[in-house]
Amino acid sequence: MESSSEAERKFFFNFSFFKIDPKWRWMADLAKEESAKELENVIANSGIRFRAYSTLGLRDDSDFMFWFAAETVEEIQEVISKIYLTVIGKYLIPSQVYLSCTRPSIYAKSGRVTSFVAGEEPRKYVIVYPFIKTRDWYLLPVQQRQKMMEEHIEVGKSYPQIVLNTTYSFGIDDEDFMLAFETDDLHSFQNLIMDLRGTQVSKYVAVDTPMIVCVKKDILPLISSLG
DSSP states (O other): OOOHHHHHOOOEEEEEEEEEOGGGGGSOHHHHHHHHHHHHHHHHTTOSEEEEEEOTTTOSSOSEEEEEEESSHHHHHHHHHHHHTSTGGGGEEEEEEEEEEOOOOSSOOOOOOOHHHHTOOOOSEEEEEEEEEOHHHHHSOHHHHHHHHHHHHHHHHTOTTOEEEEEEOTTTSSSSEEEEEEESOHHHHHHHHHHHTTSGGGGGEEEOOOOEEEEEOOHHHHHHTTO
16 A cells, blocks of 8 residues: 555656667677666666567567656666667667656546556556547537446446556647556456447547557566567
8 A cells, every 4th residue: 555645656658669689689699688778777777677479470560568667767768868878778769658647636536556566466567549539529518428428438447457557648749548457367458448449438539549559578588589
């Protein structure tokens, strides 16, 4: 259970997706192993919240994702700059980068912080995607939006094995929200999304792609898997 002071802190989230330059695979195995340890040390010493995930073979536009959370965007920039200064950093090609921040929901009254910020144990998978609602949604009366969102939230409650991290991108990135669903069961997540398509809120969704499935991995095995 997070403290009230923890719940009041605001964090910026950064979802950075990378591809590895094919030249990396020609390096000597020992050099790649040392480079992975260098990267691990840089991130461990950064002092910000961090998780690593593999997207290898699941998409053609990224091989892995680093998820950062910090109280300033400068902290995120600093650690990414240090990553690029490592040996493996010379072989990294960013493919997608999303920025968002935590804030209380106006529809859900729980007031809890995201599971990532709360330090909860990560699930096996996270599905990350940007989310944009139509302008017509924001022109609806608040009470009407609240009623539709309550239906939406109730559907989510029927899948307690799925954890949602909702953050807001208004004014700091191209989308409205960044959603990160954590689960140990991708089939349950697929069922949830299919059920959510049947709610009233669904007709006010403008964009909810790309949906990127990411598999939790520590840095050393993640880098080793890149070939």
